[in-house]
Amino acid sequence: MSDKLNPNKGELIPSRTSSLVRKKSGLIKRGLELTHELKRRQIRILIGNCDEGFNEIISEYFSRIIQRKLGSEFALRIMSMSTPRCQELLKLAEDHVFDIFFLFLNNIRFPSDNYAADKSLEKSLQLVTHLRTTYRKPVIALYGWPRDPSLVAKAKLAGASFAFQAPTKSKELEEAIERCLDMLIPSQN
Numbered sequence: 001m002s003d004k005l006n007p008n009k010g011e012l013i014p015s016r017t018s019s020l021v022r023k024k025s026g027l028i029k030r031g032l033e034l035t036h037e038l039k040r041r042q043i044r045i046l047i048g049n050c051d052e053g054f055n056e057i058i059s060e061y062f063s064r065i066i067q068r069k070l071g072s073e074f075a076l077r078i079m080s081m082s083t084p085r086c087q088e089l090l091k092l093a094e095d096h097v098f099d100i101f102f103l104f105l106n107n108i109r110f111p112s113d114n115y116a117a118d119k120s121l122e123k124s125l126q127l128v129t130h131l132r133t134t135y136r137k138p139v140i141a142l143y144g145w146p147r148d149p150s151l152v153a154k155a156k157l158a159g160a161s162f163a164f165q166a167p168t169k170s171k172e173l174e175e176a177i178e179r180c181l182d183m184l185i186p187s188q189n
Helices: 019-040 052-073 086-095 117-135 150-158 170-184
Strands: 042-048 075-081 100-104 139-143 162-165
Touching (some): 042 086, 052 100, 052 170, 086 117, 139 150, 139 170, 162 170
Parallel strands (some): 042 075, 042 100, 100 139, 139 162
């Protein structure tokens, strides 16, 4: 037996200049373009909140608005957070690519032995700043207490694209989601 290939027995040894190599290169390039196109057509949302029922409601709400605004052209993939731990939220943000962050500021828990509501809200605002500056994606912040309208301004100052006190009017939240989509998807004009 010989390691040498014998072209007379129907074996093909393409040269570096053959069109087969160029075709293979073109196929790889097109495959990478298609993969990029598929990734670009997904809207990925990370919901930071400890209430699993609320996460499902928000996921459906996002889904309806995105499908209505973008039609079936874009796939919707929502990763929702149902743990109250900030570290897990940060790990998800680090390990995956997200397009929009939705944070219920009061429902995110931080590591500490004694829980203080005002410290938790302050840390949540720091989390908003971290997500916005690190990932440069829209952040929608929602909070339930304290009933202080100045927290909307503080959340926006921290980097939130939109901030609301719960309960919020659905029309305002819908407009915020649509504006986030406008930020993500360049105009077709």
